[in-house]
Amino acid sequence: MDKYHQLIKFIRNAYSTPEAFIPLHEPRFSGNEKAYVADAIDSTFVSSVGEYVNRFEQMMCDITGAKYAIATVNGTSALHVALQLAGVEKGDEVITQALSFIATANAINYTGARPVFLDVDRHTMGLSPVTLELWLKKNVELKEVKAGSSQSNTQSQPFNKITGRRIAAIVPMHTFGHPVELDDIIEIANRYNIPVVEDAAESLGSYYKNEHTGTRGILGAFSFNGNKTVTCGGGGAIVTNDEKLARIAKHITTTAKVPHPYEYTHDMVGYNYRMPNLNAALACAQLENLKDFVINKRNWANKLEQFCQNHELDFIKEPGNTKSNYWLNAICLKNRDERDKVLKLLNKEGVMCRPIWTLLYKMPMYADCFRDEQTNAQWLEDRIVNIPSSVI
Missing domain, CATH: 3.40.640.10 (Type I PLP-dependent aspartate aminotransferase-like (Major domain))
Structure with a gap:
C-alpha cells in the first residue's frame, strides 16, 4: 500500500468512517x-x-x-x-x-x-x-x-x-x-x-x-x-x-x-x-x-503532521510566533502532476480534498490588474492539497 492509500486509511480511522464519504470541512452542532x-x-x-x-x-x-x-x-x-x-x-x-x-x-x-x-x-x-x-x-x-x-x-x-x-x-x-x-x-x-x-x-x-x-x-x-x-x-x-x-x-x-x-x-x-x-x-x-473546536483541530493537525513525517509527506505547519486554528489542513506535494494524481485518488475514494485556489489574476475580471512575478504563489498553487479538517 503506497503512502496515499495509507493516508486515506489514516483519515478514515480518525473519523471512524470506514466507508462513507468524508467531507473536507463540515460544521459541528453540539451545543446550544x-x-x-x-x-x-x-x-x-x-x-x-x-x-x-x-x-x-x-x-x-x-x-x-x-x-x-x-x-x-x-x-x-x-x-x-x-x-x-x-x-x-x-x-x-x-x-x-x-x-x-x-x-x-x-x-x-x-x-x-x-x-x-x-x-x-x-x-x-x-x-x-x-x-x-x-x-x-x-x-x-x-x-x-x-x-x-x-x-x-x-x-x-x-x-x-x-x-x-x-x-x-x-x-x-x-x-x-x-x-x-x-x-x-x-x-x-x-x-x-x-x-x-x-x-x-x-x-x-x-x-x-x-x-x-x-x-x-x-x-x-x-x-x-x-x-x-x-x-x-x-x-x-x-x-x-x-x-x-x-x-x-x-x-x-x-x-x-x-x-x-x-x-x-x-x-x-x-x-x-x-x-x-x-x-x-x-x-x-x-x-x-470555539475554544474546544480549536483544541480539537490542533490535535488533529498534530496527528496529521506526525503521519506525514513518518511517510515522507510535507505537512503545512503553523508559522513561528503564531498559534493557528488549522482551519484547513494542507500537504505540499512535489509538483502539479503529483498534486493532480492525489486529488483524483482521494476524491475517487470518497475522501474529499481540493487544490488551493486558482491565483486571482488568472480570473478574467482581474487579468489586467497590476501584479509581480508571483513565484511563490505559483509554486504553492502547483503543490498544495487540502485534506479533511472537520472537528473529530
Whole structure:
C-alpha cells in the first residue's frame, strides 16, 4: 500500500468512517444551537434586530480582544465595509495577494478600487513583507495631498508611479488560519502611510504573537460561512479598536437609517449588511464551542503532521510566533502532476480534498490588474492539497 492509500486509511480511522464519504470541512452542532435558534424564533425577532446580534458582537470582542465588533451578513460584506471605512475610494489601488479566495479581490472591486497582487511567503502562504517592501520601493512615491478644507493642511500619500493611482490599503489574508508576518507588514505600511485591513475570514481562533488575528490592522474582517471553524450558515464580522470607525460601520451596515420611532430617514449611502438575529443565535452557540473546536483541530493537525513525517509527506505547519486554528489542513506535494494524481485518488475514494485556489489574476475580471512575478504563489498553487479538517 503506497503512502496515499495509507493516508486515506489514516483519515478514515480518525473519523471512524470506514466507508462513507468524508467531507473536507463540515460544521459541528453540539451545543446550544437548536435552543438558541428556537428562542430567536419564539421572540419573533428574526431579522437584524434582536438580543443575539448584540450578544454575538460582545462575544467577538471577548474572543478577539477588539474593543468593537459589528455583525454582518457574510465575510465579504465585512471586508467591503472595512475597506470603505479605511478610506478606499473609486480609482484607488489596494495591495493584496493573488493566492486567496475570490472574495478578497471582489470586496476591493466593490469599492471601485483595483487590486494589486503581490507574492506570498511559502511558510505562511500569505502576503510577503519582503516582496511588499521591494515593490513599494520600486513602484510607489509619496506625494503631498490636500487634506480637509484648508489649503495649508496636506498629508503625504502613496501613489503608484506607473498607474498614477493612490495606494489606499494593504489587505493580507491569513491563509487556512495561518497568520502572516503582521509586524513586518504593518511596519512597512506605516512608513508609507497605508492602512492595513486584515482579511481574517479563515482565522477565528488564530493568534500572532499572542494577539488575535484581525486586531493588528485598523480593521479586520471575519467569515462565518458554512465551512468555517465556527458557522452560522452565513455571517461575518468587522472588528476594530477605533470607536468612530465602529460607529460608522454599524450605521452603514444598517442601511444608514437615522434612529427614529417610525420615520425612515437615511443620511448616507448604506448597505443592508446587518446579520439577522436568527443567524446570530446560531453563531452565539457556535462561539461558545470555539475554544474546544480549536483544541480539537490542533490535535488533529498534530496527528496529521506526525503521519506525514513518518511517510515522507510535507505537512503545512503553523508559522513561528503564531498559534493557528488549522482551519484547513494542507500537504505540499512535489509538483502539479503529483498534486493532480492525489486529488483524483482521494476524491475517487470518497475522501474529499481540493487544490488551493486558482491565483486571482488568472480570473478574467482581474487579468489586467497590476501584479509581480508571483513565484511563490505559483509554486504553492502547483503543490498544495487540502485534506479533511472537520472537528473529530
